[in-house]
Amino acid sequence: MKLFRYKVLSGSIILSLMILISCTKEPLVEPDASFSVENIDGLKAGTPVIINLPGPGDFVTVFTGDPGREYQNYPQDKGAIVSGSTYSYSYPIGGTFTVTAVVSSYGNWTEESAQDVAEEVITVVDSRTAITEFFIKSLDVTADIDQDASTISFLISSMADRTNLIARFFTESPDARVYVDEVEQFSDSTAVDFTDPVLYTVIAPDGTTQVYTTDITFFFPSEEKQLFTFGLNSPEVVAAIIDEETKTATLLAPAGTDLSRARVVGTSSPLSMIMVQGKSISAERAKTVDLSDNPTIITVVAEDLSEQDYELTTTLAE
Secondary structure (H helix, E strand, O other): OHHHHHHHHHHHHHHHHHHHHHHOOOOOOOOOOOOEEOOHHHEEOOOEEEEEOOOOOOEEEEEOOOOOOOHHHOOOOOOEEEOOOEEEEEOOOOEEEEEEEEEEEEEOOOOEEEEEEEEEEEEEEOOOOOEEEEEEHHHOEEOEEEOOOOEEEEEEEOOOOOOOEEOEEEEOOOOOEEEEOOEEEOOOOOEEOOOOOOEEEEEOOOOOEEEEEEEEEEEOOOOOOOEEEEEEOOOOOEEOEEEOOOOEEEEEEOOOOOHHHEEEEEEEOOOOEEEEOOEEEOOOOOEEEOOOOOOEEEEEEOOOOOEEEEEEEEEEOO
């Protein structure tokens, strides 16, 4: 009897809990997708646009209206899931866009649902005129850009040909256009004479302009061209004796050395190079040359392309 009584009592408790829970189901709150855009009359590309979403709702999605984020193409295009009452987005380009907020609500354990959609047409102006990067690949030069002074500064050799250089440049706005003397410039394509300062005029999509001036500093290549060491590298290092005053060198090679296929190494002044029979000689990697004829001419070429010849005399040890 007691067991039956307990079963009846337990069933009554469960029934009471079910009735209580059913009475406390979460009611559906009608969603409100109404939103406002801060500074709507002065929106700039590249600057965060703040969208305020004060209305109630369980899930909020914002479609900003630019390519790939268009509500009209849902579900192919995707909106941004918003957490909180604000959403910030920077438009990469200027134009007119339809911003769409979609707010959904659920109640009674998802048995009920409702959705509200609101739209606002905004105009984003692209007034960006900055040149952000500037290179001259043929000279291996990267410019320093001063945005406040509107200068493009770079360092090049005084010996470099400046009359026909092609620049690679990037602008902050992908739609900005760049001109030199009314000739439109195209990155990695248009040649310019940099003999005198060049004026680069950048025109933003909204017509805003900015003029950059090139500022070139020259460095003068080294004229140092002294031969420091020269010798055989096989089977062991055998160094020549160098007379700097007479610009001559003498090398005593081990007996049995095949001078027609001598493996040689050498060092010279910083930024210079050693040339023997059309081959560049260094200390890092031996090169094969013919030392069987005397004298052999060793040429040291300075950074400024001036040259100094040394006469090498080679003999075999007995």
